Amino acid sequence: MKKQIPAASIERLCAVFHVLEELEASGIDTVSSIEIGKRLGAASHNIRKDISYFGEIGNCRAGYDVRKLKNHLSAKLGLNKGKKACVVGLGRLGTAILNYGQLGQHGFAIVAGFDSNINKIETINTEIPLFPAHEIALVVKRKGIELAALTVPGQATQETVGKLIEGGIKGIVNFTPAVIKPTKNVFVRNIDLVGEFRNLSALSTLTI
Amino acid sequence: MKKQIPAASIERLCAVFHVLEELEASGIDTVSSIEIGKRLGAASHNIRKDISYFGEIGNCRAGYDVRKLKNHLSAKLGLNKGKKACVVGLGRLGTAILNYGQLGQHGFAIVAGFDSNINKIETINTEIPLFPAHEIALVVKRKGIELAALTVPGQATQETVGKLIEGGIKGIVNFTPAVIKPTKNVFVRNIDLVGEFRNLSALSTLTI
Numbered sequence: 068m069k070k071q072i073p074a075a076s077i078e079r080l081c082a083v084f085h086v087l088e089e090l091e092a093s094g095i096d097t098v099s100s101i102e103i104g105k106r107l108g109a110a111s112h113n114i115r116k117d118i119s120y121f122g123e124i125g126n127c128r129a130g131y132d133v134r135k136l137k138n139h140l141s142a143k144l145g146l147n148k149g150k151k152a153c154v155v156g157l158g159r160l161g162t163a164i165l166n167y168g169q170l171g172q173h174g175f176a177i178v179a180g181f182d183s184n185i186n187k188i189e190t191i192n193t194e195i196p197l198f199p200a201h202e203i204a205l206v207v208k209r210k211g212i213e214l215a216a217l218t219v220p221g222q223a224t225q226e227t228v229g230k231l232i233e234g235g236i237k238g239i240v241n242f243t244p245a246v247i248k249p250t251k252n253v254f255v256r257n258i259d260l261v262g263e264f265r266n267l268s269a270l271s272t273l274t275i
Numbered sequence: 276m277k278k279q280i281p282a283a284s285i286e287r288l289c290a291v292f293h294v295l296e297e298l299e300a301s302g303i304d305t306v307s308s309i310e311i312g313k314r315l316g317a318a319s320h321n322i323r324k325d326i327s328y329f330g331e332i333g334n335c336r337a338g339y340d341v342r343k344l345k346n347h348l349s350a351k352l353g354l355n356k357g358k359k360a361c362v363v364g365l366g367r368l369g370t371a372i373l374n375y376g377q378l379g380q381h382g383f384a385i386v387a388g389f390d391s392n393i394n395k396i397e398t399i400n401t402e403i404p405l406f407p408a409h410e411i412a413l414v415v416k417r418k419g420i421e422l423a424a425l426t427v428p429g430q431a432t433q434e435t436v437g438k439l440i441e442g443g444i445k446g447i448v449n450f451t452p453a454v455i456k457p458t459k460n461v462f463v464r465n466i467d468l469v470g471e472f473r474n475l476s477a478l479s480t481l482t483i
Contacts, residue, residue, distance in 0.1 A: 072481055072482070074478060074482070077474070077477050077478055077481055077482075078474055078478075080477070081470060081473045081474050081477050082470070084473070085454075085467070085470060085473075089453075089454070106454070144473070144476075144477040144480065144481070145476060145477060145480030145481070146473055146476065146477065150472075150476050152472065158371075159367075159370065159371035159374055159375070160368075160371040160372075160375070162367065162371070163366075163367035163368040163370075163371045164368075164468070166367055167367070167368070167468065169452065169468065169469050170468065170469060170472060173469045173472070173473070175469070175472045175476075213476070213479065214472055214475055214476065216468075237475070237479040238472075238475025238476065238478065238479055239475070240468070240471045240472065240475065244377065245297075246293070246294075246297070246314070254474075254475050254478045254479055255475075256471045256474060256475060258466060258471065259293070260372070260375065260377070260378065260424075260448070261377050261378060261381045261383070262289060262290070262293060263448045263464045263466065264358075264360065264378060264381070264383045264422055264446075264448065265289045265292070265293075265352070265354055265381070266285070266286055266289050266462075266464060267422055267445070267446025267447070267448065267462050267464060268352075268353060268354065268358050268383075268421070268422065268446065269285050269288070269289050269352040269353060269354065270282060270285055270286075270446065270462045271421065271445040271446055271462055272352065272353030273280055273285055273352070273353070274280075274282070274285075
């Protein structure tokens with residue numbers, strides 16, 4: 068551990084960064100921790116505490132300078148540096164992510180795609196270099212890829228994760244139905260579309 | 276409000292349900308609240324409390340009967356009843372979700388797709404009926420659609436959400452970069468791919 072900032076705070080600070088982007092796009096110059104908290108459904112004192120991990124910035128009474136705080140967080144969170152990413156599993160979802168322009172615009176360059184089906188690799192029309200799945204560890208290491216979007220079928224998850232870790236991956240956004248547990252050096256975000264639908268369904272069944 | 280079960284508990288119970296599915300698929304018959312908690316990164320007493328909202332089931336010392344608890348939660352969370360869903364915005368991601376078989380297999384039938392581009396509607400090859408965006412409210416109401424996956428461009432978000440609400444939608448999985456705030460009767464899950472990459476990036480920058 069370089070610093071003792073809790074993961075929950077890092078996550079919240081990324082959300083604060085997103086709010087600041089939206090405020091800047093709306094032409095808003097200053098914002099209070101109360102307003103940021105409202106938008107995120109978090110207590111304002113938590114927001115202030117999270118921001119204070121990176122030292123003093125702005126004046127809480129006058130509000131934060133949106134642009135200044137945004138740039139400050141961007142530098143401290145390392146969001147101002149480009150990172151290389153890959154997509155593993157080139158079905159419909161994988162292909163959609165491969166071509167999702169927003170990632171590149173925000174500094175996440177997709178530099179490789181992988182699939183176990185060689186025919187698929189040869190027929191997908193993209194400028195991004197595609198490789199067979201057995202080359203994952205090699206290519207991830209060679210290109211210095213730090214992040215991966217995982218869109219393989221559930222049963223291929225564990226094996227694929229092993230290859231990514233072998234290549235030195237640092238973070239995985241997991242779209243498979245299988246839950247991947249984070250390890251010491253690899254962070255994981257599990258995104259489960261069926262799970263999201265279930266949550267909404269259960270919430271509306273039980274509370275409306 | 277029908278019952279006073281906190282949203283966080285409902286969310287955790289959906290996650291418990293998912294764990295039970297995985298255990299059942301692995302041929303495991305009984306499970307303790309400690310084991311469930313471990314898999315979800317939650318305290319076992321929280322798991323027991325959440326489950327107890329739906330009355331007594333199983334014996335904590337002997338462990339829960341996986342299949343029995345799964346069916347119990349399924350019924351209580353309303354996951355055993357099919358729900359109708361739609362996809363709004365038929366770009367790559369929208370089309371991927373439109374054809375994502377897992378949703379149908381878990382009781383979420385995609386019964387409509389919408390896009391503002393009429394040409395797109397005519398050229399997409401699918402068995403799911405597609406409609407122009409101006410018919411959203413009408414079709415959602417007529418078909419009794421409860422859930423929507425939103426994959427329109429960011430600037431079209433607010434207007435589209437208005438139409439869905441007009442049609443009586445109950446839940447929205449939001450894939451646009453815009454954050455949608457939940458209303459009293461409409462639940463929202465915001466999924467932000469760029470945000471997920473940022474989280475991973477910041478976590479690995481600050482803690483490895």
